[in-house]
Amino acid sequence: MRKGFEGVCATASVAIRDAFMWVASGYNDIVLVGGTERVLVMDTPYATRTFAMGSDSYYEGPAGITFPGVFAMLAHLYSHKYGIPLVKLKEQMAMVAIKNHQNGKLNPKAQFQATIRDLMEARIARATQRGQPVPTWADEMEFLRDIKVNPVIADPLQLYDCCPFSDGAAALVLASRDKTRRLTDKPVLIAGVGQCSAGPLHNQKDFTRMKARILSAKQAYTQAGIEPQGAGKHGI
Amino acid sequence: MEYKLTHKAYTSALRENRLLGLKCNACGGYTVPPKKVCIECASEDLDIVELSGRGEIRTFTVIRVASEGFQAPYIVGIVELDEGPWLMGNIIDVDCDGATMDMIGRRVRLGHAVIPGDKYSAGERVTATFGLEN
Structure with missing residues (x-):
């Protein structure tokens, strides 16, 4: 049996949840979940249009x-709602980019294996080598504030705030507990799953707290039989 | 299974800068743009109403890297209409480089823009636009 899924950024999670249900129900012992993305063959406008198909085609697409842009509007809404000055929020988001690139450098399978400091120093070295004016960024934060190297994509988000376009693939084997024992001595167990969706962004009104996210997390906690307080770590 | 307010009727009115929506007889909420059921309570007991087309900007962004078929920069925003529902559209007649956080809360009035079809859409499309009120 083969099945295909499209759920934009959540495609892999949707496929894994489906595979989980086939295994948990006892219908299948082992399910292979595979995902691919091939974006670098497209130019930026074409890729941007393709991703925008995840939005409502009648009432969001024409705008x-x-x-x-969706996450940029969320950032502005969040800044206004919680009274966090945009400069401060941008600083916090820049720290996420710095942290993520640091983690990327530690992962041999990461798309980008360089820290933001590496990228900054490479630019300084290149300018020095070519005899061009040498940039004077004091640190990574100043580098990320520079729209010449970190252009604005959708205010207030700059390039390093956004997901990169990628070519890649990943696979995951889901197996029943009995089968798992024969496959690995370090299984990862799924205690609970949840899934929800919502209509166009505007119908959700204040989307700093997405209902679909709250309800799907509740489903997962209920299925797992634990309270959020009882879980050691949370990731969305 | 009949849609009370169709996409066609909604966009035909929008082309005349009139905003049609659905008012729920069960909970009193408004559904804009149209859907089969009330977005607040899922009731199908809905009546077509014309909204004021006025509201306040809740959030916005300046798109600087556009999708194929669009010319950046331009502003996309979400407006809370006076009747309650939120609606996405283009905020017009504002200098993109002057669009800062103080846009949030500004009063706006509805208009529309016709967007040509592209190879992924079923022909011409209509979007709501919002111009600042003085």
Whole structure:
């Protein structure tokens, strides 16, 4: 049996949840979940249009909304709602980019295996080598504030705030507990899953707290039989 | 299974800068753009109403890297209409480089723009636009 899924950024999670249900129900012992992405063959406008198909085609698409644009509107809404000055929020988001690139450098399978400091120093070295004016960024934060190297994609988000376009693939084997014992001595167990969706962004009103996210997390906790307080770590 | 307010009727009115929506007889909420059921309570007991087309900007962004078929920069925003529902559209007649956080809360009035079809859409499309009120 083969099945295909499309759920934009959540495609892999949707496929894994489905595979989980086939295994948990006892219908299948082993399910292979595979995912691929091939974006670098497209130019930026074409790729941006393709991703924008995740939005409502009647009432969001015609406004020219893009995926970075959705999260940019969320950032402005969040800044206003919680009274966090945009400069401060941008600083916090820049720290996420710095942390993620640091983690990327530690992962041999990461798309980018360089820290933001590496990228900054490479630019300084290149300018020095070519005899061009040498940039004077004091640190990574100043580098990330520079729109010449970190251009604005959708205000307030700059390039390093956004997901990169990628070519890649990943696979996961889901197996029943009995089968798992024969496959590995270090299985990862799934205690609970949840899934929800919602309509166009505007119908969700204040989307700093997405109902679909709250309800799907509740489903997963209920299925797992634990309270959020009882879980050691949380990831969405 | 009949849609009370169709996409066609909604966009035909929008082309005349009139905003149609659905008012729920069960909970009093408004559904804009149209759906089969009330977005607040899922009731199908809905009546077509014309909204004021006025509201306040809740959030916005300046798109600087556009999708194929769109010319950046332009502003996309979400407006809370006076009747309650939120609606996405283009905020027009604002300098993109002057679009800062103080746009949030500004009063706006509805208009529309016709967007040509592209190879992924079923022909011409219509979007809501919002111009600042003085």
